[in-house]
Amino acid sequence: MKHPVLLAGALAAAALVAAPLPLEAAKPVVCAQCVKANMERLAGDELRGRGCGTEDEHVAARFVADTLKRYGVAPAAGTDGYLQPVQLSTPTAASPPTLQFTSGAQQVALLQGRDMAAMQPPPSLQAPFIRLSDAHASPEAVKGKIVIYDSPIYDAPGVQELLRAGAAAVIAPASDVILTHWDDLSTRPPGRTQIAGVERRAGRPTGVTIFAKADAMAALRKLEPGEARLDAPQGPPRERTTYAVIGVLHGTAPDADRHAVLLSAHYDHLGVRNGVIFHGANDDASGTAAVLEFARILGLGGKPRRTAYFALFGCEEEGGLAAQAFLAHPPMATSDLAANLEFEMIGVDDPKHPGFLMLTGWERSNLGPTLAAHGARIVPDPYPEQNFFTRSDNYQLALQGVVAQTISAWPIPPTYHDPSDDLAHVDLNLMDQVIGSMVAPVTWLLNSDFVPAWNPGLKP
Known part of the structure; x- marks a missing residue:
């Protein structure tokens, strides 16, 4: 939960410390041609959207590794060259899940994709169903039941409250945002991808969230309580490989490796869907190009005092899979990382704060205000309701205690997860200015003794 008082204070601080000069005034150290070529x-078109675990993504990984090498960045210890392979095993659906309701002589059947989007359903589930319009029900009323949550709009906190109370499944109306991403949600795997060498934390068991279209919700409103059965037969698991690409520039200070800075981004996107390429130019070729440009500037210049790591992750779009493997087998002790700056979607200017970047989780640490005081044109995240702090690979590191935050320009442009996220809809001039505006603050961080820290009570 965000702290509005802290957020308001951070906004005021940003207004005081951010330089009034336009981005165009940034020092011209950025190689615009390099950024464009990358x-x-x-x-x-050739990399076809760099889908998770595909050969297209593998080609992208090798390109990133070759580019780091060309820029004078060494492969990080513990990787095969620059590439850290990550083996994945993802459940598949043998057929689309179905959900059958029976109430006396009445029956209603929902089909995945057509009527509903069930998130990670079990192979089978049978339970009584009830309909509620209030999420504040007693655990006795909902435990073990399939709850039709008949709220006028999608109420995420209400759904979570019912699941915490023990509901086996909660069916809720699909919001406009969910409908926008319906094809993606309804075709997701029926279970979590297993990552070789990564031990999943055993969390408390939770029920299934099911989004239903308006016609399906209308049909369910006509039913009296009865029995429901969910069938989601699974096929053989899908075996894939992705990569974390990791490079390092060892610093000159005697304790350089003990206070390292990690610059990161993800190089994958959504691949090809129904014959259409989702190029992922802004999300996140732009962030990858930024990290590569920092690698070029730092690798071809004088070495910084602190060690700099460069990590480009695959399969972020499916849950930060390569980042999780990176953390399970890091090339450094994570306690030796002073900070992580993730770069995500920096190719489209945000009309809410044109010419500025945003830092997710600004109020959580002293990193953002300190970088702003050294010239970074960054402001707090103006979209706290979107929880962007938890939605990039930085979060995997933050959970390990590293002060890890994401820098972005406009995180919700019209091109987000859309086929229109292509080169024609990215502002390369803006990217050059964005990268250029961060060169001095990042260089300062790598040559300073500053130790970023979480603010009291706000470490994730």
Whole structure:
């Protein structure tokens, strides 16, 4: 939960410390041609959207590794060259899940994709169903039941409250945002991907969230309580490989490796869907190109005092899978990382704060205000309701205690997860200015003794 008082204070602080000069005034150290060439390679037709675990993503990984090498960045210890392979095993659906309701002589059947989107359903589930319009029900009323949550709009906190109370499943109306991403949600795997060498934390068991279209909700409203059965037969698991690409520039200070800074981004996107390429130019070829440009600037210049790591992750779009493997087998002790800056979607200017970048979780640490005091044109995240702090690979590191936050321009442009996220809809001039505006603050961080810290009570 965000702290509005802290957020308001952070906004005021940003207004005081951010330099009034326009982005164009940034020092011209950025190689615009390099950024453009890297963007064209990553987001061009040939790599077909760099889908998680595909050969297209593998080609992108090798391109990133070759580029780091060309820029004078060494492979990080513990990786095969620059590539850390990650083996994945993902459940598949043998057929689309179905949900059958029986109430006396009445029956209603919902089909995955057509009527509903069930999130990670078990192979089978049978339970009584009830309909509620209030999420504040007693655990006795909902425990073990399939709850039709008949709220006028999608109420995420209400759904979570019912699941915490023990509901086996909660069916809720699909919001406009959910409908926008319906094809993606309804075709997701029926279970969590297993990552070789990564031990999943055993969390408390939770029920199934099911989004239903308006017609399906209308049909369910006509039913009296009865029995429901969910069938989601699974096929053989899908075996894939992704990569974390990791490079390092060892610093000159005697304790350089003990206070390292990690610059990161994810190089994958959504791949090809129904014959359409989702190029992922802004998300996140732009962030990858930024990290590569920092690697070029730092690798071809004088070495910083602190060690700099560069990590580009695959399969972020399916849950930060390569980042999880990176943390399970890191090339450094995570306690030796002073900070992580993730770069995500920096190719489209945000009308809410044109010419500025945002830092997710700004109020959580002293990193953002300190970088702003050294010239970074960054402001607090103006979209706290979107929980962007938890939605990039930085969060995997933050959970390990590292002060890890994401820098972005506009995280919700019209091109987000849309086929229109291509090179034609990215502002390369803006990218050059964005990267250029961060060169001095990042260089300062790598040559300073500053130790970023979580603010009291706000460490994730």
